[in-house]
Amino acid sequence: MGGKKVKLAFITKDTARKATYKKRVKGLMKKLNEITTLCGIKACGIVFNPDDLEPQIWPSNEGVQSVLNQFLHVPEFDRDRKMLNHESYLKEKIQKLNEKLTKKTKENRKMEMTVQLYRFLEKGDITENLSIVDQDDLAYVINEKMEEINMKMMEMEINVQRAPGL
């Protein structure tokens, strides 16, 4: 029935460890969002999961911005180009480029989702909550909504990273 005390040690059982990882990453991100909101500060976290190869980064603002920074760098092109005169190497390069393209496309889709969420934040579904007239309550509802959206974004990122074939 859950809730047992857990020894602070590596969980050897694979399924249990992964389940714990998922739950705790989610919890961590929530905590980060909370301290960010409550204390009006900036914070971020990075988790390197060997199973995913790709680090998980949060929260939203800095996360998005740093992701964008990464997009701006497309390294390795010039360095590799000199190898293109060898035919087999050329084919290999094409393969690499295609893979890069695929990856970029997927990342781009992820970005689009993020942008959509931010637009949703901007314009706001506040009209849903027309019954609320008190300003404090309204601000609170908005905050909760933002939290909800942030959590959804983070969950989406998890799902995207997990997607087979990425």
Add this chain to the structure above:
Amino acid sequence: MGGKKVKLAFITKDTARKATYKKRVKGLMKKLNEITTLCGIKACGIVFNPDDLEPQIWPSNEGVQSVLNQFLHVPEFDRDRKMLNHESYLKEKIQKLNEKLTKKTKENRKMEMTVQLYRFLEKGDITENLSIVDQDDLAYVINEKMEEINMKMMEMEINVQRAPGL
């Protein structure tokens, strides 16, 4: 007594906010430590506190660095390239090599991005980018960057199409 439910909103009272900050940062770092141990992964957290000037980092700077260094130790690209001297060997093994190189390049690029993120967070453009807190500005920046990304993608497609004819 304590334990009251707290609204997720900026704590305006100075002393209360600082007290909460202190407690929650401690809690966060503990959580980070736990997930690191339990799941056998690497993680780090950075909290920027305007009052402190120095960001709170877990684990230590050196710890974060060493974490990243681990990932930087991907096998050398040049070492594998030497095998390409003998064309016959290359043709025999080209398929395997393609896969191997592609995989390593991907890993390498991911790590480069990670390092960029770390640098971005640690020293770099934090102050620059922190100025963007307004949602409108953020959305605008995102849109701008997405255009740049699309341009890059187009460039990449052109390169891919050109390559076979070179």
Add this chain to the structure above:
DNA sequence: TTGACTATCCTTAGTAA
């Protein structure tokens, strides 16, 4: 200011569907 206390709320390990 810090540290200790503790009622109350929160997180989550284990389980089951």
Add this chain to the structure above:
DNA sequence: TTTACTAAGGATAGTCA
């Protein structure tokens, strides 16, 4: 595999020393 549940342990807001 994910989702839902919940007992139990954990985190912490308010308070006092």
